[in-house]
Amino acid sequence: MYIYKMEVELKDQEVHLIVIAENDEQAFDFLEEQLVKHFVNNPEVISASIIEKKRAVKGAGYVIEG
Numbered sequence: 001m002y003i004y005k006m007e008v009e010l011k012d013q014e015v016h017l018i019v020i021a022e023n024d025e026q027a028f029d030f031l032e033e034q035l036v037k038h039f040v041n042n043p044e045v046i047s048a049s050i051i052e053k054k055r056a057v058k059g060a061g062y063v064i065e066g
Contacts, residue, residue: 001056005064006031011044016064020056 004027006017017034021027028048054060058060 005052009046015028
């Protein structure tokens with residue numbers, strides 16, 4: 001399993017997501033699921049990319065500056 005830090009450009013804003021997945025393809029699938037859960041209306045995704053990928057082990061994480 002891996003922890004993915006992802007950057008997503010939506011029509012009106014940019015968002016960052018953290019997902020845990022077994023591979024890159026699954027990470028993008030989970031990204032779409034999380035966007036649908038978070039937003040009332042399904043947002044238009046302009047682009048999405050993996051910024052960092054780390055093994056999901058105890059103590060692994062990311063710092064996200066706002």
